[in-house]
Amino acid sequence: MANSLALTRLQEEHRQFRKDHPHGFFARPFDEDGKRNYFKWRCGIPGKKGTEWEDGTFHLILEFSEDYPTKPPICKFDPPLFHPNIFPSGTVCLSLLDPSKDWKPSVTIKSILFAIQELLGSPNLDDPAQAEPYRLMKESPEEYRKTVREIVRKGFTRS
Amino acid sequence: MMEGLKAEPSTAMSGSLEPSDESKLQITVRDGEGGQMTFRVRKSTKLKKLMSNYCEKQGVAYGTYRFTLDGKRINENDTAETLQMEDGDCIDAFLYQQGGARCESE
Numbered sequence: 001m002a003n004s005l006a007l008t009r010l011q012e013e014h015r016q017f018r019k020d021h022p023h024g025f026f027a028r029p030f031d032e033d034g035k036r037n038y039f040k041w042r043c044g045i046p047g048k049k050g051t052e053w054e055d056g057t058f059h060l061i062l063e064f065s066e067d068y069p070t071k072p073p074i075c076k077f078d079p080p081l082f083h084p085n086i087f088p089s090g091t092v093c094l095s096l097l098d099p100s101k102d103w104k105p106s107v108t109i110k111s112i113l114f115a116i117q118e119l120l121g122s123p124n125l126d127d128p129a130q131a132e133p134y135r136l137m138k139e140s141p142e143e144y145r146k147t148v149r150e151i152v153r154k155g156f157t158r159s
Numbered sequence: 160m161m162e163g164l165k166a167e168p169s170t171a172m173s174g175s176l177e178p179s180d181e182s183k184l185q186i187t188v189r190d191g192e193g194g195q196m197t198f199r200v201r202k203s204t205k206l207k208k209l210m211s212n213y214c215e216k217q218g219v220a221y222g223t224y225r226f227t228l229d230g231k232r233i234n235e236n237d238t239a240e241t242l243q244m245e246d247g248d249c250i251d252a253f254l255y256q257q258g259g260a261r262c263e264s265e
Contacts, residue, residue: 018229023191026251028231044230077216 010038046109051121052148058154069105084134207235
């Protein structure tokens with residue numbers, strides 16, 4: 001049976017998110033046969049204005065274990081994104097999501113999504129997770145941005 | 160641990176002086192420009208009413224905005240009850256011509 005601490009926290013996170021979230025972001029537990037699965041969420045992050053990700057909305061799946069919030073959720077873009085710090089599987093590589101680095105149980109889902117939005121526009125080349133965007137960003141940031149804009153325009157905007 | 164709900168000034172609180180009615184919820188609609196409007200709605204009233212009131216107050220035709228809760232589009236026949244909404248919940252409004260608001264229609 002689910003750890004009640006994790007479940008209570010996740011239910012509260014959902015309630016708070018519905019009441020107070022930045023426009024365009026969403027976070028909702030999966031609906032499984034009319035029942036909410038609070039351990040698996042679908043979230044959406046709008047690309048930040050002024051970055052190559054603007055005008056897109058990017059979906060993520062967050063998976064929580066019963067050790068949450070001691071342990072962070074696994075955050076995976078679905079579909080995966082072309083970005084130096086996102087693994088080809090879509091999993092996000094971010095110190096905030098690493099329990100041996102910056103993760104703290106007090107980090108809310110809202111702040112995770114904000115941090116990931118920030119990461120999209122500010123890749124960290126010291127910690128690459130995907131070869132091609134890393135190479136392109138390193139060799140030609142301009143070409144990288146152009147490629148991302150094209151990907152966003154083609155697959156992540158509502159026409 | 161969690162950030163509390165901020166007290167927000169509202170622009171459409173005409174019902175706020177009525178005696179408190181358990182079955183009415185305060186629902187806020189936010190646009191992408193920082194604007195917001197608060198409505199008091201009955202749990203069983205179709206949300207079409209809220210959506211058309213919002214458009215009317217914005218001075219635009221019904222259908223100019225798309226409304227989402229949890230990233231899912233709100234349908235005309237949905238009610239606060241069917242969507243399991245609570246007092247203080249927020250709805251996002253998107254202008255139709257705006258890009259970047261992909262949401263699935265599950």
